[in-house]
Amino acid sequence: MTEYQKLIDELTKNHILKSDELLQLIECNDAEALDYLFSKSRQCRELSYGKDIYIRGLIEISNCCKNDCYYCGIRRSNTNVQRYHLTTEQIRECCRLGYELGFRTFVLQGGEDLYYDDDKLCLLISEIKKEFSDCALTLSLGEKSRESYQRYYDAGADRYLLRHETANEVHYGRLHPDEMSAKNRKQCLYDLKEIGYQVGSGFMVGSPYQTTKLIVEDLLFLKDLQPAMVGIGPFIPHHETPFAAETGGTLEQTLTLIALIRLLLPHALIPATTALGTIASDGRSRGILAGANVIMPNLSPEDVRQKYMIYDNKLSTGAEAAESLNQLKEEMKKIGYQVVVSRGDVIKMKDDA
Ligand code: SAM
Numbered sequence: 001m002t003e004y005q006k007l008i009d010e011l012t013k014n015h016i017l018k019s020d021e022l023l024q025l026i027e028c029n030d031a032e033a034l035d036y037l038f039s040k041s042r043q044c045r046e047l048s049y050g051k052d053i054y055i056r057g058l059i060e061i062s063n064c065c066k067n068d069c070y071y072c073g074i075r076r077s078n079t080n081v082q083r084y085h086l087t088t089e090q091i092r093e094c095c096r097l098g099y100e101l102g103f104r105t106f107v108l109q110g111g112e113d114l115y116y117d118d119d120k121l122c123l124l125i126s127e128i129k130k131e132f133s134d135c136a137l138t139l140s141l142g143e144k145s146r147e148s149y150q151r152y153y154d155a156g157a158d159r160y161l162l163r164h165e166t167a168n169e170v171h172y173g174r175l176h177p178d179e180m181s182a183k184n185r186k187q188c189l190y191d192l193k194e195i196g197y198q199v200g201s202g203f204m205v206g207s208p209y210q211t212t213k214l215i216v217e218d219l220l221f222l223k224d225l226q227p228a229m230v231g232i233g234p235f236i237p238h239h240e241t242p243f244a245a246e247t248g249g250t251l252e253q254t255l256t257l258i259a260l261i262r263l264l265l266p267h268a269l270i271p272a273t274t275a276l277g278t279i280a281s282d283g284r285s286r287g288i289l290a291g292a293n294v295i296m297p298n299l300s301p302e303d304v305r306q307k308y309m310i311y312d313n314k315l316s317t318g319a320e321a322a323e324s325l326n327q328l329k330e331e332m333k334k335i336g337y338q339v340v341v342s343r344g345d346v347i348k349m350k351d352d353a
Helices: 003-014 019-026 031-049 088-101 118-131 146-155 169-175 182-195 212-225 251-264 274-279 283-289 322-334
Strands: 052-055 057-062 105-110 136-140 159-161 198-205 229-234 338-340
Touching (some): 019 251, 052 322, 088 105, 088 118, 105 159, 118 146, 198 251, 229 251, 229 274, 251 274, 251 283, 283 322, 322 338
Parallel strands (some): 105 136, 159 198
16 A cells, blocks of 8 residues: 555544645645545545535625735726626525525625625525525625624524635735735634634635645644635636736646545535636536535626626636536536535534544
């Protein structure tokens, strides 16, 4: 048995490794060892979630943002974005369409848009939860005060997605302007967890200045946070950002990391992200075969999809579009998995430690 296989077996058994061992696996490009890793991560996910694929209807409610993250296409300094925010009635209409299609989770994602104050958001949340009482509602609206998070939770929100982006403060500072900090981002995540949300975190793979050592820090941060969901996807440059000329993250690196995260956090809900589907036509399927179990098709009104361009060439058609769910179902069936009509909540997490 090779050294890699030994490490993979240990990770499969104990769900943790030492930093230098994780580093070795992250850098592994031995095809046989990677096949072995993926077979273990698939088994691990099947023990928790079988062959079910959970779908989430992603509604991109606004591309207005007060932040200026260096990597993001909808950062406030990009004056070439045609800004929009959906009305609450438009958002509810998206949910109605999604419900008909079989979605039982809606994700409201957007820039940090001051148009949606807490009163507006709470009303929207409670209206959606009243109309779709068998559905889960996920928010992904960035950094807010603990009081605001509490209000959204009390109004009925179930889950919150907030990628930590990078666990390392210096690296965080190279990706964001001074007014943002890794410390605050992490505090938001701990607040969300304490309030009772199912919390999702994650990071971009191959972001500028990222090193393998930094990725190890990300994995250990996730292990410590124990989120219910982990979203990772390749960094893809956007031509109107300071990182326009940077190199993007790779499919291979992202797949390896999905598999490692699956083994570190066996019960996590892990999406095969749009970014993964954008850099490779079979990216989503390969993400599932590496241990992911969630897909988030786009349920936004078609006329705004092109305006939510956080990176170049972001997919919003084909199997990425909610209305093409049959195409996605076929793709999943071909690789032996089935899309299910379910809220797809996280299963018990007490064994993950
Ligand atoms: N404003 C919310 C927030 O900060 O969490 C949600 C929207 S934000 C655009 C969603 C995610 O998009 C970020 O967490 C980031 O990881 C990802 N993202 C932004 N720009 C990207 C890029 N150029 N390539 C890949 N992912 C990107």
